[in-house]
Amino acid sequence: MSLQSKRTRMALTAVAVSTGLALSACGGNAGGANNEDSTRTLNMSLALGEGSHHHVGAKAFAEKLSELTDGRINVNFHYNNALGGEREVVEGMSINSIDIGITSTGPIGGFVPDYFMFDMPYLFENKDHAYAVLDSDIGKDLAAKLEEKSGVKLLAWMENGFRHETNSVRPIETPEDLKGIKHRTQESEVQVDTWSALGANATPMAWPEVYTALQQNVMESQENPLPTIYDVKFYEVQDYLNLTQHVYSPAPMMMSKQLFDSFSEADRKAIEEAAQHALPIQREASTRQEEEMKKSLVAKGMKLTEPDLAPFRKAVEPVYEKWAPKLGEELINKVRNFDY
Numbered sequence: 001m002s003l004q005s006k007r008t009r010m011a012l013t014a015v016a017v018s019t020g021l022a023l024s025a026c027g028g029n030a031g032g033a034n035n036e037d038s039t040r041t042l043n044m045s046l047a048l049g050e051g052s053h054h055h056v057g058a059k060a061f062a063e064k065l066s067e068l069t070d071g072r073i074n075v076n077f078h079y080n081n082a083l084g085g086e087r088e089v090v091e092g093m094s095i096n097s098i099d100i101g102i103t104s105t106g107p108i109g110g111f112v113p114d115y116f117m118f119d120m121p122y123l124f125e126n127k128d129h130a131y132a133v134l135d136s137d138i139g140k141d142l143a144a145k146l147e148e149k150s151g152v153k154l155l156a157w158m159e160n161g162f163r164h165e166t167n168s169v170r171p172i173e174t175p176e177d178l179k180g181i182k183h184r185t186q187e188s189e190v191q192v193d194t195w196s197a198l199g200a201n202a203t204p205m206a207w208p209e210v211y212t213a214l215q216q217n218v219m220e221s222q223e224n225p226l227p228t229i230y231d232v233k234f235y236e237v238q239d240y241l242n243l244t245q246h247v248y249s250p251a252p253m254m255m256s257k258q259l260f261d262s263f264s265e266a267d268r269k270a271i272e273e274a275a276q277h278a279l280p281i282q283r284e285a286s287t288r289q290e291e292e293m294k295k296s297l298v299a300k301g302m303k304l305t306e307p308d309l310a311p312f313r314k315a316v317e318p319v320y321e322k323w324a325p326k327l328g329e330e331l332i333n334k335v336r337n338f339d340y
């Protein structure tokens with residue numbers, strides 16, 4: 001076992017023990033028979049750091065939950081994947097060793113394949129489209145499937161935001177401008193096919209290797225949300241920022257269903273109300289931070305391009321022809337054609 005794996009296992013074990021002790025001390029048990037006079041603390045995993053748009057939403061949730069329960073239920077934040085990677089966090093909530101967390105949808109597809117559709121390029125036209133879908137019965141059905149298949153309760157469809165391309169070669173106005181550029185993708189066949197369809201020389205690469213690969217010109221291009229591009233300092237090794245907006249990434253806030261069920265009915269309603277209270281606050285913070293990061297990246301010297309997206313959408317249609325039947329054509333078509 002690697003040192004990182006040992007640390008992650010120790011972290012998960014520590015949280016499991018602390019959660020168990022808290023439940024024991026509070027008299028909590030499955031079925032909602034906990035003592036509403038006792039105090040409980042939820043350990044919450046965040047993939048990003050303090051002040052991030054994830055943290056803004058988590059903080060709004062924690063404050064509202066404390067208010068609704070007269071200070072009986074509090075939240076302790078663990079930043080920057082301190083409790084483990086996103087996959088480990090989702091699995092931890094599934095077995096009730098992690099209380100609550102915000103992650104990307106990437107690891108959720110292992111439980112519910114429908115979630116892989118969020119890898120599809122240009123699935124959403126804009127944020128209003130994404131919000132309308134996620135806040136509709138489609139979002140509720142996806143949440144219900146996750147709860148049924150994994151024992152993880154989805155409380156709110158928070159967001160990472162749209163992803164954009166950067167490179168060290170040239171500005172990207174059309175898909176033809178990507179031709180031959182050495183582009184790093186995540187380790188996803190859908191993403192490799194997407195960037196190949198757009199003309200890039202697409203190669204999957206593990207995240208820890210990306211900055212050095214760009215620095216050494218092994219790779220020339222990558223894609224991420226604007227806050228990530230800034231936080232990782234890609235502006236040091238990339239000259240061009242191109243707002244390709246090719247994938248919208250939700251960041252659902254989720255909770256162990258077993259833990260959720262251990263609360264009284266009144267406290268369960270308070271948890272759900274607090275999550276819905278925090279949702280628009282987190283989304284607004286995400287949009288605001290995107291605008292701030294765009295200005296900051298330009299100030300750092302990156303050249304900004306905002307291309308017409310219609311040719312990009314057309315170029316990736318072969319990706320839909322190949323993957324929609326495998327990932328769920330009916331659902332994908334329903335999402336793409338959703339009336340908002």
